[in-house]
Amino acid sequence: MRTIARVLPVALAVFVVTVLAGCGAPPELSEPTALPTHTAAPTPPGASTAPATPQVTAPPPVAVTPTADAGLVATACRNGPTGQRVVQLLRGRAGVLPANVRVQVRTGPLCAADWQFTVLEVTGHEELQVVTRGQAAAPTLVTAGTDVCTIEVRATGPAGIRALACEAGPAAGPGA
Structure with missing residues (x-):
């Protein structure tokens, strides 16, 4: 029961972030982002019950090269x-x-x-x-x-x- 209680808020947060991501800038204008991952495992007897720190992976740097039309600016x-x-x-x-x-x-x-x-x-x-x-x-x-x-x-x-x-x-x- 405790595992479900810890996983449910994380799953809900991922769902909300996924839904709201569709309301932002168009994909070609936004930079890729990494979502935090969380793996729930049963806690062995006698182990700490403190929540584990989620692992966040930063996206690789992206070089943006503008390809403006030659006629846009004089x-x-x-x-x-x-x-x-x-x-x-x-x-x-x-x-x-x-x-x-x-x-x-x-x-x-x-x-x-x-x-x-x-x-x-x-x-x-x-x-x-x-x-x-x-x-x-x-x-x-x-x-x-x-x-x-x-x-x-x-x-x-x-x-x-x-x-x-x-x-x-x-x-x-x-x-x-």
Whole structure:
């Protein structure tokens, strides 16, 4: 009877822990845990009746290596176009900037997947946000202006570019 009285609370505790484990974080986000084990054996006559210490085994260390998508966060371009290449694109085929206006790269280019985001200071005008995509040597203009959160950027741009172009809002220019 004493054995059942000692085993029953432990079994109940294991059952409760097992049931509650289903209410926590998804399995891929939680670290494995070891449950305490307890072995009940009959107590020989004359032996101590103090409860035995449960044996706990620590789980082996787990190395978590994040495998984030390249488009989730925009970072400084390593293999993307330079700021000068973006300015050349805007002055050239795109015809966004005239040849006589002074332009300085303020931010970027920042890359997420094969998209880029750049902010330019244009003398005598508001800041110009530029979204491009493609290879470093030949980027394609997606949009340029003070508010570059277009349908194309929202629908097809990577999350890192959408965060810069849409969540930050339009650029504030001089006198704004």
